[in-house]
Amino acid sequence: MPRGVGVPLPLETWTSPTWNWGSARGDAHDAAAVVRAELNTDVERRREWLVALIQSTPMMRLVPWEEAKLVMALAWQLSGHRGTDACETGDGSWLDVMERMRQGVYEDTDEKSLSGGGDRALVYEMEQRLGPAGQGLMGQARQVASEATNGDEEWTHDAVRRAACAAMLLDLEFLEVGI
Secondary structure, eight states, X not given: OOOOOOOOOOSOOTTOTTTOTTSSSSHHHHHHHHHHHHHTSOHHHHHHHHHHHHHOOSSOOSSOHHHHHHHHHHHHHHHHHHTOOBOTTSSOBHHHHHHHHHTTTTOOGXXXXXXXXXXXXXXXXXXXXXXXXXXXXXXXXXXXXXXXXXXXXXHHHHHHHHHHHHHHHHHTTHHHHOO
């Protein structure tokens, strides 16, 4: 069965002073090195990781969401280096989302509640920046997840955020170029 990288992440990531995203020192740097070493080995390993991301559920987390957020941030960072960070919709850059993540905007502690929160804002921003194909995937994911779980909000949200992650990564050529 496909799996995530299994990188050990601290309990607090993006809002922690020891996370230190963008620095050559800190928890983020150490975690990024592990994830890059695993996922930049070959296209098949990245494909396995994407499958595990999509197959994950609230009951069976093959890829923890914090690992997915780290992979997204690394993909956004690479897109900036490659000059491919402009969003297909023309609505800003993926680097804007990465910067908001670095600032802890999406780390709202109320995220686990059904009323919304930081993580839902992240999904919303990603959906707004995806092109028509990605936005179509998001709509399908929301409908299928809702039907499959009898409208269970937690499961639906988890499926949608993972679909957003996958769509964005595919848009940035994750399979072809890695992170």
